[in-house]
Amino acid sequence: MPNLFTKITLKRLYLLIPLIVLCTGVSSCTNQSNQIILLSGQHEQTTAPLVNKFESLYHVNVSVRYSDDELLAKILAAEGNHTYGDLIYVENIESLNYLAKKGLLIILPATITNSQNVNYRSSKGFWVGVSLRVSVLMYNPSLISKKDLPVNALELANPRYHNLVGIAPTEPDFIPVVTAMQKAYGAQATINWLKGLKANAGSHIYQSDEDLAYAINFGQVALGIVNQYYYYRLKANYTAQAIHSKITYFAPEDPGYVLSVSGIAILKTSTKLPLDIKFIKFILSQSGQQSLVDSGSFEYPINPKVQNPLLKPLTQLQPYPLKPDEIGDGSNAFALLQDAGLI
Amino acid sequence: MMQTITVFPSHVKTFFNKLWWILLIAFSLLVLMPLGAVLLELALSNLSIVKTELLSKDTVKILYNSIELSIFVTVGAAFLGIILAFFVLKMSSLNKFFTIALALPLAIPDFVMALSFLLLFPKAQGILPASLVMICATYPLVFLPVRNALMAQDANLIDIYKVFNLSNKRIFLTQLSYLKQAIASGAILVFLASLSEYGTYALLGYQTLTTYAYSIFRIAGAGNQAFAVSLVIVIVGIIITLLKVLLVKSQLLSLSAQVSVAHSHQSIPTSMKIIAAALLSITTGICLLYPLVISLINANFNAILNSETYRSIFYSLFYAGVSSVVIVIASLVIIFTSYLRPLRVIKYLAQFSVATLSIPAIIIGISYTYIFSHYLPWFYLNPITLIASYVAMFFPLGFSTLYSYAQQLPKELVECALTHKLNIVKTFLRVFIPEMIPSLATATLLSFVSIITELILTLILIPTGQTTLATTFWNYASNFDFHQAAFYSLMLIIIPSALFSIALVYQRAP
Numbered sequence: 001m002p003n004l005f006t007k008i009t010l011k012r013l014y015l016l017i018p019l020i021v022l023c024t025g026v027s028s029c030t031n032q033s034n035q036i037i038l039l040s041g042q043h044e045q046t047t048a049p050l051v052n053k054f055e056s057l058y059h060v061n062v063s064v065r066y067s068d069d070e071l072l073a074k075i076l077a078a079e080g081n082h083t084y085g086d087l088i089y090v091e092n093i094e095s096l097n098y099l100a101k102k103g104l105l106i107i108l109p110a111t112i113t114n115s116q117n118v119n120y121r122s123s124k125g126f127w128v129g130v131s132l133r134v135s136v137l138m139y140n141p142s143l144i145s146k147k148d149l150p151v152n153a154l155e156l157a158n159p160r161y162h163n164l165v166g167i168a169p170t171e172p173d174f175i176p177v178v179t180a181m182q183k184a185y186g187a188q189a190t191i192n193w194l195k196g197l198k199a200n201a202g203s204h205i206y207q208s209d210e211d212l213a214y215a216i217n218f219g220q221v222a223l224g225i226v227n228q229y230y231y232y233r234l235k236a237n238y239t240a241q242a243i244h245s246k247i248t249y250f251a252p253e254d255p256g257y258v259l260s261v262s263g264i265a266i267l268k269t270s271t272k273l274p275l276d277i278k279f280i281k282f283i284l285s286q287s288g289q290q291s292l293v294d295s296g297s298f299e300y301p302i303n304p305k306v307q308n309p310l311l312k313p314l315t316q317l318q319p320y321p322l323k324p325d326e327i328g329d330g331s332n333a334f335a336l337l338q339d340a341g342l343i
Numbered sequence: 344m345m346q347t348i349t350v351f352p353s354h355v356k357t358f359f360n361k362l363w364w365i366l367l368i369a370f371s372l373l374v375l376m377p378l379g380a381v382l383l384e385l386a387l388s389n390l391s392i393v394k395t396e397l398l399s400k401d402t403v404k405i406l407y408n409s410i411e412l413s414i415f416v417t418v419g420a421a422f423l424g425i426i427l428a429f430f431v432l433k434m435s436s437l438n439k440f441f442t443i444a445l446a447l448p449l450a451i452p453d454f455v456m457a458l459s460f461l462l463l464f465p466k467a468q469g470i471l472p473a474s475l476v477m478i479c480a481t482y483p484l485v486f487l488p489v490r491n492a493l494m495a496q497d498a499n500l501i502d503i504y505k506v507f508n509l510s511n512k513r514i515f516l517t518q519l520s521y522l523k524q525a526i527a528s529g530a531i532l533v534f535l536a537s538l539s540e541y542g543t544y545a546l547l548g549y550q551t552l553t554t555y556a557y558s559i560f561r562i563a564g565a566g567n568q569a570f571a572v573s574l575v576i577v578i579v580g581i582i583i584t585l586l587k588v589l590l591v592k593s594q595l596l597s598l599s600a601q602v603s604v605a606h607s608h609q610s611i612p613t614s615m616k617i618i619a620a621a622l623l624s625i626t627t628g629i630c631l632l633y634p635l636v637i638s639l640i641n642a643n644f645n646a647i648l649n650s651e652t653y654r655s656i657f658y659s660l661f662y663a664g665v666s667s668v669v670i671v672i673a674s675l676v677i678i679f680t681s682y683l684r685p686l687r688v689i690k691y692l693a694q695f696s697v698a699t700l701s702i703p704a705i706i707i708g709i710s711y712t713y714i715f716s717h718y719l720p721w722f723y724l725n726p727i728t729l730i731a732s733y734v735a736m737f738f739p740l741g742f743s744t745l746y747s748y749a750q751q752l753p754k755e756l757v758e759c760a761l762t763h764k765l766n767i768v769k770t771f772l773r774v775f776i777p778e779m780i781p782s783l784a785t786a787t788l789l790s791f792v793s794i795i796t797e798l799i800l801t802l803i804l805i806p807t808g809q810t811t812l813a814t815t816f817w818n819y820a821s822n823f824d825f826h827q828a829a830f831y832s833l834m835l836i837i838i839p840s841a842l843f844s845i846a847l848v849y850q851r852a853p
Binding site for chain 2 (some may be wrong): 037043044045051063065067068070071074076078079080083084085169170203204205206207208210211215220237284309341343
């Protein structure tokens with residue numbers, strides 16, 4: 001061993017490390033003219049097929065930086081005007097509203113925004129929806145029978161569900177539900193509802209919908225609100241024998257029954273505007289939306305010409321009417337969650 | 344204490360001064376940057392919000408949760424680590440095997456351990472499972488230094504105790520008092536690891552300061568409360584480090600530096616041997632074999648043929664390898680220069696830099712994002728940024744390991760080489776490094792294992808288009824694709840384990 005160290009001089013070692021580092025970095029640093037950088041907070045399983053199809057159709061290289069929505073939002077806020085990315089694609093629009101508020105997004109061309117349903121895009125044109133998810137009540141029939149399930153979200157705070165409810169208060173998917181509750185019943189009633197949920201949940205407070213869905217399925221807790229696709233993804237990844245849970249919907253237009261939007265936007269620092277627009281147009285096209293369905297993400301395609309046959313048809317859903325601007329960057333819901341002691 | 348070299352050629356002084364200040368400033372900045380960022384963010388924030396956050400009932404309650412859990416884990420890991428270290432050295436056969444097997448849980452990512460635990464006990468939640476998983480994951484941090492300290496002990500000590508007719512229990516307690524230095528060093532690492540852990544607590548549904556800080560980060564519109572919470576974590580880390588420093592300064596602990604500790608291959612009663620073998624086997628079974636088997640059973644081996652796998656393995660090895668080498672080289676240079684000029688700042692660096700291990704990775708990641716994207720854009724989203732952040736985060740781990748070992752070395756060799764006009768680089772390479780070799784493997788591997796399993800910092804700073812085993816594992820696990828995730832967790836276990844085993848097999852006694 002000593003010989004090894006004496007043979008290699010310190011100088012050579014010093015030279016070697018930056019050389020390797022720089023060589024490895026070359027590929028990541030180059031940003032060619034036919035390349036765009038996509039920051040994705042969406043699941044890789046959803047994003048990758050879209051990117052692959054786009055690359056093969058348009059011969060444009062898409063370099064993807066994967067992370068969590070919120071982490072990406074915080075990273076971009078920290079980077080400010082020094083961002084190295086062109087597009088951002090996220091699961092929840094709170095992150096996009098947050099970035100728009102910080103002045104980090106551009107207004108999309110009307111040719112993109114005008115074709116979309118007003119409920120699925122930013123009113124100021126900063127982002128457009130790509131897919132939709134709906135909040136459902138997931139439950140474990142061995143722990144609670146269907147007849148005992150609440151018909152509206154407000155009932156979940158009822159003491160009769162003590163020790164039966166699980167919640168993921170810091171899951172970004174929960175923010176639209178809290179916002180809808182606030183819109184429907186007011187801030188104080190929402191805080192009381194959240195306090196009731198907290199009391200009923202006891203120790204069943206989870207970090208994410210994935211954890212909550214897993215907990216319900218495997219009998220840690222009887223029921224909870226999650227977005228529908230977590231249930232379907234769980235089903236897709238386990239054998240039928242391992243699935244011990246089901247989903248149901250709250251009463252029509254109940255604030256626990258909300259549609260949330262996954263969206264895409266262009267960063268202010270992007271220098272590849274034509275390619276960015278091409279990518280967004282593709283992702284909203286029939287071809288792009290079909291890729292989304294085929295990826296097994298179990299989200300609702302936003303383009304009405306494409307359907308996911310495995311899901312209850314979007315037209316049959318009766319969610320609470322909630323506009324994207326009402327959700328904002330999640331700070332209102334965050335304040336309510338804090339007041340209720342859930343954060 | 345180290346002695347100042349009095350005969351000091353002028354060329355050495357010039358070289359030393361330049362090298363010293365450049366390295367010291369560079370590494371101090373690197374290590375202190377995240378802490379500086381926390382303070383800067385707080386200074387720029389709405390102070391009333393920060394004050395409210397710090398004094399809120401919830402923060403106090405969660406702080407209590409964190410400290411309570413960290414104490415449980417530290418006591419449990421220390422107890423288990425000490426007992427196992429004693430028992431493993433009493434085994435006449437399979438000693439080496441158990442040493443390796445018992446050190447290997449360190450190579451298993453905590454979140455993999457937690458996931459395996461959840462598969463066995465799907466309803467497990469709260470402080471008890473969280474403590475058990477963390478004890479399993481961290482006891483090697485006590486086991487390894489205690490075992491090394493035991494091995495370094497003069498075996499004749501036991502005979503002396505026997506002459507005085509001390510019972511086995513008394514001998515054990517006497518030996519224990521000499522082990523305090525090793526136990527304290529290991530225990531503080533366990534405490535800080537437990538304080539800054541996120542994945543295990545998130546999976547097992549136990550709220551601590553770290554899960555709280557991450558929760559706040561998860562809401563886009565939330566303010567700077569996360570930085571306030573991080574400050575609380577850092578303060579707790581510093582207090583604990585200070586306590587350890589005070590303890591080490593105490594009379595009892597200083598003895599251990601001179602009289603190193605307890606080891607003997609003396610025979611023990613058969614009943615005790617059976618208990619020892621059972622405990623060693625059970626710990627190996629639960630903390631190593633079980634997560635390994637779970638990963639093996641669930642792993643989808645089709646992934647082997649996937650280019651994503653090769654890419655993940657390459658980048659994992661590359662980043663962990665380069666970063667841990669940088670940590671070790673930088674530590675060696677700083678420690679070597681401290682031989683020549685024992686400045687207090689090095690002592691403080693060794694004592695307190697370990698507190699930075701308590702800073703949540705998300706804070707380091709965001710602060711580095713800000714600093715590199717604004718002031719060093721050429722390096723931003725380049726491997727250099729990620730390596731620098733790994734070095735900042737795990738530097739204390741390698742540095743404190745090497746520093747504590749270096750304190751036991753005779754300084755005369757270096758003095759002699761320099762006074763005989765051997766130049767400083769040759770002295771460093773031919774005299775100092777060979778002397779440090781027994782501790783190099785431990786320092787490199789501790790850093791390597793921590794880096795290869797790191798997730799949050801990697802997600803934030805990894806160059807676009809690159810993946811590591813940890814990020815690929817996270818990607819599949821967050822999509823309920825546990826078969827693919829299991830394959831990557833298996834890789835995360837096997838690669839560091841193989842390296843760890845090789846290092847331990849060839850490890851020389853101190």
